[in-house]
Amino acid sequence: MIYPTTFEQKVGFDRVRELAIASCLCPLGEQRVRDVKFTTDPSTIFEWIEQTHEMKTICLMEDNFPTDGFIDITPALKKLQIDGQWLDENELHQLRRSLETIKQLLNFIKRVSEKYPSIAKLATGVNYYPYVIERINSIIDRFGRIKDNASPQLAEIRVSIRSKEASVSKLVQSILRHAREGGIVDSDAQPTVREGRVVIPVAAANKRKLKGIVHDESATGKTVFIEPVEVVELNNEIRELEYEERREIVKILIEFTDNIRPYLPDLLSAYDFMGEIDFIRAKALVAIEFEGSKPILSSDTTGIYLRQARHPILQLSLKKEGKKIVPLDIQLNKQNRILLISGPNAGGKSVCLKTVGLLQYMLQCGFLPCTLENSEMGIFSNIFIDIGDEQSIENDLSTYSSHLINMKQILRSSDEQSLILIDEFGSGTEPTAGGAIAEAILQELRDKGTYGVITTHYSNLKHFAANTPGIINGAMLFDIERIEPLFKLEIGKPGSSFAFEIARKIGLPETVLNEAANKVGSDYITFEKHLRKISRDKRYWEKKRDSIRLANKRAEEAEQKLQKELEELEKKRKEILAAAKKEAQEILATVNKQIENTIRIIKESNAEKNQTKKAREEIEKLKTEVTQLGQDTDALVERKMELIKQRQARKASKKNQKTTNEHKAQVQKEEKPIEPGDKVKVEGSDVIGEVISINEKTASIAVGGMITVVKTKKLKRVSSGEFQNIAKQKPKPAGNFDIYKRRLNFKSDIDIRGYRAEEAIEAVQDLIDDALMLGFSKVRILHGKGDGILRQVVRDLLKSTPGIKWFGDEHIEFGGAGITVVELDV
Structure with missing residues (x-):
């Protein structure tokens, strides 16, 4: 049982969940992160933790773990359970890519199964069926387009279409030439396409001089687009052939779907496997980010011994500010089940409490807690937390009333398998009565054998903990000389609130502080002085x-x-x-x-x-x-x-x-960053050169008599002597032959449909880099139309990439807005 329902938000697990979702590669993994729940079954927890631990090792130690092609095609596969449904070309392309990924995952796991048995267990019974991939390859090409030879009928139809399109183009050029000679159209006018028809742009004043059908006009109305009457019939025939082509393609797709329908259950199971791997990988990446480790687990005993524990969200926040988190050592065992933490405000008491709750919750959700590997953790059946201001105007509840309601629920449901977390215990009401009620509740919780971490400022609770077996005091340390908290937990003695010292540092008048000291009495002042003296002496002897x-x-x-x-x-x-x-x-x-x-x-x-x-x-x-x-x-x-x-x-x-x-x-x-004029080497190759200019992402370097653009992260500075040695050793004819061979193999077109934004940026950047290095002046990027998101990502990248002369849409008959043409400054 987890209480209250807002537990995840109170301890910060909702942020951990968001970080895991951001680390996923596909919606299948993201959904599993959203669905992850707290469990109390030891065997399930041990299995989850072992899987995450092994995946963390894989991410750190194995270089060839596949991470591309994680695509969720399950919605399309599920619709195939209905007869008459089929996959379109894009879905077919995504199915092939994702099945190739599943194949790579299974091959990888097979190679390392002895080292990672828990991960290997996930692959048991998973099939990807090579027949399906082979059948897809016989239908579509590498860009996801239906092949001409997908069926004999389709091949004949496309031959007819190309023949008639050639006739239309030839006839339109002839008509356009005569129109230019007659002054009907401008001398630079070119045929274009409107609504799938080849048309000629004509000034509105001359539209009656060219016989044909008007299909469109310009935004200003000064130009109309006319389909010459001579080509209307040919265009109609082409349109009819296109309809016939589409019917044949649908027929091919339906036939393919009928062939793979018997494999659907196994295919869906394979995608469940891919989603599970993505989910476990996301948890492993979170563990790597926050140095999470697999602790020593026990299902027989309940208890906690956290060594160097850290709250991951606080660690992330401090890292952004350039600060380091102070780790905590916390122990709860059968002898000391309840830890009562006292100390100054803003000293870290609440963070300590949240850290215990979050790490235990992470463990029982299958995440690696942020502790050292020699930490020891048990399994709790219930976790309760009472923290923060829960007052409600609607229910007419004060802060203290809400705390009492929480206490009622905790007392009713807690047992020796429960972990309770209570912040500012007893506060919110008159101190004498609040302290007495809190002491009675603490006695009841101790009698129940409950484990817990409780924070307080009340002296009576500190005295009670010091004289009651099963409860132990803890103190958040404070630097009395600089009047600032140290955020370190010391178990075994109570802490001082340092109220007078903090008030004096803030600047309250000394007369007010003296009057307060008189009112509080000498016993309190003496008790606080003794606590400070013990704390100061302890730190001194610890240093010694x-x-x-x-x-x-x-x-x-x-x-x-x-x-x-x-x-x-x-x-x-x-x-x-x-x-x-x-x-x-x-x-x-x-x-x-x-x-x-x-x-x-x-x-x-x-x-x-x-x-x-x-x-x-x-x-x-x-x-x-x-x-x-x-x-x-x-x-x-x-x-x-x-x-x-x-x-x-x-x-x-x-x-x-x-x-x-x-x-x-x-x-x-x-420490010295690469600057213009430095001699550098491109990692993974024998290319050396001198830096001409550099920014955060790319650098222009002079290689021989050529200037090329390379990613900054791929550059490594070399000394002048190393540069000369490499230049002497580098066989120039072999290098020139390599460039020549790369030019022969270079493809100026790239298809990024179906890519994620990061994949698309990487692929386009590599294409631009290779084109600039090899001296190509023009490349084409096929991203499709869709919602225009991928197109916008590509163009945003091109705007900030050096070496780009111009980019824009391809000509309408060659793809239009679905293709971006890039001209390079070479």
């Missing part, structure tokens, strides 16, 4: 704790770094000692040889004094050298280790400086 935590973290990182360096130094020390030991062993081996040689000399000289003395001196000298080597080994190791430390410190300093400089250069490069 954060700074200590940061210092400890830095110390741990430094300790880890030093430990690593010591391990490396110890390794090098062992290597140096091993080398020194090896060197000492080699020296000792040499000394032993010399000693043995000396002993041998002494023996051979029969121990002569001079020889013995000399040998002893050499032994003493070697002994001294070996001893000195042993003493110097440790000092040598220490010196080498010190040099290694100094070298590592210099390398780290240079690396940090280099990283800082590179980061600064990268930031400067990213």
Whole structure:
């Protein structure tokens, strides 16, 4: 149960619904967003959330998800259930485009079914029937026109029409030539079409000089349009052939409709699938926009633990103002089911309450709530809200009376599976009585085991919450030094209203404030002072704790770094000692040889004094050298280790400086916008050039000896060195051949009938860009007549596009207002 009926408007879900509708690609998805409803079935909610979560991943990670051709053709298909009905050419064209989209969706889901099982489940049993697409292709061309070979009879009729039209054109030109020679018409007069008839414009004064039927006249009446009598019969025959052509086309369409009628149930089911995908995609895009995540869901327990919760509509509003939203951490569990929030006015109490209500409602409608992924959310059977001024003149209700009516409904229907949201609890009447009634209601709600978020200014409710199990106080923090709210929620203690401080900041006289303080009494002032002191001390110690935590973290990182360096130094020390030991062993081996040689000399000289003395001196000298080597080994190791430390410190300093400089250069490069004179590269190609002029959407760049127009978002700035390197590496003959090949494949006509406005703008912009780049001076855009909306969109775009010399309607016999001809300045 959701109470009241205006719940969605009160918490802001109506705006979330509007944003989702704006993200849909077709009316099928839009209708599903309008129809989305709150549900209490856990399995349904889990399935919806998993689908949205998977689609969010698809939108972020998969590049080839099809988004074109989402067209709702179901009204036309439903009318085919009646015999004798058929699809016209435009509906047939839309059916083909949308079936191609369904085919692409099914192929995409088949490829990724293992990664996204919930989305893959939606495609089970969906068929698009290739036969239907093949049959449509045999009837209409890519522009949606009936093909000449759709039937043998149609081919014959059209051959006859073209033959007679050629005869009419030839005869009219002959009559026009004689009329010019006779001075009946102007020398520059040309045949035109009125009511499907080829006519000649004649001055009103000469209308009796040319025999024929008058079909129309100009707005001024100075010119009349006459069908020469010589071609009347031919035009009648053409008109009869056109009627015959139309009858044959209807016959073809009826035959096609009869062929596909057995497939209608499956086709309608396929369009339901397309609408469901569009709906889920819209929810996923909303989640991406507001950083929504799939929380930890539970169907067994009811409760809420929102981490970094944000109200999406408030977040959107602050983003437009260049501000950031302050996230909230809110927890309701079996031990503390009701959170009583107090604090200053405009401090964020109501926003906190609305955030809880909106995110829970979004979850149970299948939207991803705007919280971190490690948030925990249960399922509620009922959600009640009492917020705002509900006074009614018609029902003779005051604000307080309306609040009491809401309280009656909440008390009657709430249980342990209910979530209640009450703003400014107890206000609207005399404080003593209002506070007492509110305290009694709060006691009753606690006894029922109801979950809830309640805001208040009443001190008796704060005291009641502090001494009652199941209810916990919460405070919206306030900066007492700057006299402004911090919009942060702190759970566990009540908040002060800061009424005197706010009044003093606004500028009320000090005498008035002193008198008010005397009237309110010392107990209230003392209580408020204690609350402020607790709040101030808590913020101080929180800052201290954060700074200590940061210092400890830095110390741990430094300790880890030093430990690593010591391990490396110890390794090098062992290597140096091993080398020194090896060197000492080699020296000792040499000394032993010399000693043995000396002993041998002494023996051979029969121990002569001079020889013995000399040998002893050499032994003493070697002994001294070996001893000195042993003493110097440790000092040598220490010196080498010190040099290694100094070298590592210099390398780290240079690396940090280099990283800082590179980061600064990268930031400067990213922040500087592209300007005229910059060297740029077109993304996705090897085209490079110099910017001549630039605006928000397009830029003119010089590429070789040619100037072309490119979308600004496709340009990437390159340095002069990169520009020269690319220019050297770029094989000019291959580039020229590519341009030549593109000119051969370029089509100067485009058909945008059935496109959405965004699709039409994109297609026309691409056509104009390619035509300017390849040097074509004229293009044609087929948009049809209809209500003229698509025509207006195209022409609004052409007015603001550089490089356009002229645009206007095609000649009447070639399509008239249904085609826009564009001449380019190349």
